[in-house]
Amino acid sequence: MKTLAELADLSGRVALITGGAGHIGRAVANGLAELKCKLCLLDTAHSDVVAVSRKLAARWNTEVVSLEVDLESEDLRATVRPFVEERFSRLDVLINNAAFYSVEKLEGWVAPLEEQSLAVMRRCIEVNLIASFHLAQSLSPLMRNHGGSIINVSSIYGVLGPDMSLYGGTEMGNPAAYGLSKGGLVQMTRWLATMLAPQIRANSISLGGVYRNQAEAFVDRYVARTPMKRMATEEDFIGAVAYLASDLSAYVTGQNLMIDGGWSAW
Template sequence: MTAPSARYDLSGRTALVTGAGGLLGRQHTTALVEAGARVVVTDIGLAPCETAIATIREIAPKADLVPFALDVTSQESIQAAAIDLSSRGVEIDILVNNAAIDPKVMSTPGVMHSSRFEAFPVAQWQTEIAVGLTGAMLCAQVFGTPMAQRGRGVILNIASDLGVIAPDQRIYRQPGVGRDEEQPVKPVTYSVIKHGLIGLTKYLATYWADRGVRVNAISPGGVFNNQDPAFVERLTRLIPMGRMAKVDEYRSAVQFLCSDASSYMTGQNLVMDGGRSVW
């Protein structure tokens, strides 16, 4: 009989995490390291990769981490990374599509806020879609194809509870802003990208089902990161558990989805949102 812990063991496997320099990117990387994987830590530049690695090594000094600058919006950059890694004998067994732009919004009195749908800039739409959705497709294409050729691999797409439900724009309202059109909102791109990632997950899961590549998504809820107390209060009223997630609460789920513990699971979206999408 195989011990339960052995199914989570990623020793001998190499994972690649995009957007690894971000808040959750570091957590996903830490989760994989804890399970024994070597991790290629990628971001738009080397500096955020190295900062993330330094932070992770504070708790895991022996972690096998490889920094790599990667522009997920550029097919050439991704292909060059794949060729470089292959030349070093590095095969990617696990791809975590985490790179995204999470826009922060502030209001300018007297002006329709640019986050609102009526005024949303096409250039911003294209930029955010390029990073969060097209980037995931390109990385899956470049790193997933060799997985299918080898007959084994895992892709995990990082979606969001807002890939399951629509944003409640009331929680983003700012006091002292008079007209509704001046109030910031969660932009249309965020929801479209996260819904799209879940669609990409289902497509790839069935496309490569007979090639040994499993593809799943996780939809985290909001993570507490010292946000404005008024915002936190409004959000937590929408969550049955009455709080936002702790920054490290998704690690075990990532380990489950990237390991043999979930060997009969593909095409699924694991929602971890404190129950928000249930209400």
């Protein structure tokens, strides 16, 4: 029987993380690099993905390449597979983590129901849902021979309805498109899990809110509603991603893991 350390070891494997320059993308990239995984960090040309990749490679002495792609564009998404194929000839882990959501100022996004824009909703679904499917579809041939793992990053709002009383008196909100796209991602995970088994596993993680200096009134209400009595930190997710990416979870597929401090437990 293998040891826990052997099951967790990712040496020789390659992971692609979308939104790799973002807060959570960077944190989970660090965790996988520590387990000796090679990485491809995908993010937009406006992000600091190149610098993030260099820093990670130097810190963990592993190969980390950056890839600047706007996931909203189907044509640009089509360049991902040839890039990974040429660079690594294989893929073991795909983490669909990038999301259309840090766009608070966009008109028709954080707005009352009747003012939410359908055009913005389509953009959100394109990035959060269709791009995740497109990458799984185009990259799965590179993953089949190695026992691949797909991890889709969802949210409590992909599983539960929003409690709008949390946002009262703040500029924050909870657009329908976000939860809709994240709920779709959880169901897409089950679909992929059954279609791609036994060669490739697919699971999702549904995250609770991460503390980032949000309005005090929001944080107080959020914490009061959370059994663990705090918001999440990026560190809270790295263990789950290491588990789902590695052979530690070799018999786990089609599951959605809530990492929410118990938010969904009552």
